[in-house]
Amino acid sequence: xxxxxxxxxxxxxxxxxxxxxxxxxxxxxxxxxxxxxxxxxxxxxxxxxxxxxxxxxxxxxxxxxxxxxxxxxxxxxxxxxxxxxxxxxxxxxxxxxxxxxxxxxxxxxxxxxxxxxxxxxxxxxxxxxxxxxxxxxxxxx
Numbered sequence: 001x002x003x004x005x006x007x008x009x010x011x012x013x014x015x016x017x018x019x020x021x022x023x024x025x026x027x028x029x030x031x032x033x034x035x036x037x038x039x040x041x042x043x044x045x046x047x048x049x050x051x052x053x054x055x056x057x058x059x060x061x062x063x064x065x066x067x068x069x070x071x072x073x074x075x076x077x078x079x080x081x082x083x084x085x086x087x088x089x090x091x092x093x094x095x096x097x098x099x100x101x102x103x104x105x106x107x108x109x110x111x112x113x114x115x116x117x118x119x120x121x122x123x124x125x126x127x128x129x130x131x132x133x134x135x136x137x138x139x140x141x
Contacts, residue, residue: 013115015050015101015102015105015110015114016050018101018102018114018115018118019047019048019050019098019101019102019114020047020048020050021118021133022047022097022098022101022102022117022118022121023044023047023048023098024133024134025094025098025118025121025122025125025132025133026040026043026044026047026094026095026098026121027044027133028125028130028131028132028133029090029091029094029124029125029128029130030091032128032130033083033084033087033091033128034082035079035082035083035091036082037068037076037078037079037082038067039066039067039068039076039078039079040068040079042066042067042068043066043068043069043070043095043098043099046059046062046063046066047098047099047102050102056106060103060106063099063103067079068095069099070095070096070097070098070099070100071096071099072096075088075091075092090124090127090128093120093124094121094124094125097117097118097120097121098117098121100113100114100117101114101117101118101121102114104117
């Protein structure tokens with residue numbers, strides 16, 4: 001996806017669409033950096049399974065149990081060993097932001113915070129010269 005496409009507003013997209021796009025961006029980062037690990041696979045699957053409203057609480061609880069959960073817990077050491085030291089901060093930021101896209105408005109009113117977290121993710125990809133992925137499912141940008 002070209003940079004011009006990412007300048008179109010994400011406002012108005014559903015949280016589910018933004019969550020799918022956040023997962024695609026995390027996957028693109030990992031592919032570009034050669035990061036492969038079961039904990040990343042589990043998190044990607046979880047993010048891609050963002051449910052309808054009636055299952056959000058169960059989804060939230062399941063995410064908290066993941067080894068890589070983006071909620072301030074330490075990264076699994078076996079994963080850290082695979083990431084270049086200079087990439088740890090960016091990786092952690094993408095993981096945390098990708099999780100926040102789906103969680104930040106989970107228990108309250110809708111805000112623009114999911115879009116702000118997406119902006120953080122796409123900025124990291126751009127800084128690392130990683131092409132932004134095409135959105136999965138519904139068009140996001």
